[in-house]
Amino acid sequence: MKQPQAIGAEFFERPAARVARDLIGAQLVRRLDQRILSFRITETEAYEGVHDLASHSSRGRTARNEVMFGPAGHFYIYRIYGLHWMLNVVTGKLGEAAAVLIRGVEGISGPGRVALALGIEASLRGMPASPASGLWFGYPEQNDKPKIKRTPRIGVDYAGPIWANKKLRFVRI
DNA sequence: GCAGTGATCATA
DNA sequence: ATGATCACTGCC
Numbered sequence: 001m002k003q004p005q006a007i008g009a010e011f012f013e014r015p016a017a018r019v020a021r022d023l024i025g026a027q028l029v030r031r032l033d034q035r036i037l038s039f040r041i042t043e044t045e046a047y048e049g050v051h052d053l054a055s056h057s058s059r060g061r062t063a064r065n066e067v068m069f070g071p072a073g074h075f076y077i078y079r080i081y082g083l084h085w086m087l088n089v090v091t092g093k094l095g096e097a098a099a100v101l102i103r104g105v106e107g108i109s110g111p112g113r114v115a116l117a118l119g120i121e122a123s124l125r126g127m128p129a130s131p132a133s134g135l136w137f138g139y140p141e142q143n144d145k146p147k148i149k150r151t152p153r154i155g156v157d158y159a160g161p162i163w164a165n166k167k168l169r170f171v172r173i
Numbered sequence: 174g175c176a177g178t179g180a181t182c183a184t185a
Numbered sequence: 186a187t188g189a190t191c192a193c194t195g196c197c
Contacts, residue, residue: 078181112193155191
């Protein structure tokens with residue numbers, strides 16, 4: 001099966017909201033054993049830099065989030081509630097510490113279920129999105145122009161009303 | 174609505 | 186060392 005061209009690192013060297021929007025309709029591709037799984041992305045969230053009170057990076061650099069402070073196009077992966085893996089890709093300038101969370105792909109809703117379906121685990125932390133790492137993004141179909149809706153992000157009330165209400169979640173409609 | 178789950182981080 | 190928190194999910 002022919003795969004779309006892999007999206008390179010420069011795509012991610014832009015503001016998180018732009019990347020999050022442009023990833024809707026793109027492919028998320030995983031190589032597991034010798035198999036290639038490919039899913040169309042349907043839902044993302046942007047987490048801006050250290051000024052974004054909903055972003056992990058706003059509470060400073062720690063062992064968990066240090067990948068966020070590194071180069072764009074690498075995976076920020078962490079575990080939440082002791083069981084669910086969250087898949088993010090770092091965006092923006094080096095040290096900006098922004099990222100995009102992959103919340104949903106076609107047929108699969110919820111970030112934990114996305115990670116489960118793709119076999120995401122700790123060994124991918126900090127790896128670049130590329131065929132060499134076994135997990136990467138592919139450009140959307142040329143004639144696929146999805147309608148996109150913007151809403152507040154899910155589960156970030158702890159950030160306070162200003163940041164919790166910003167429309168940084170992108171959903172294919 | 175809410176329990177489960179355990180890594181992570183601040184505090185000490 | 187201890188305790189609170191958590192970018193969630195599944196079942197009621």
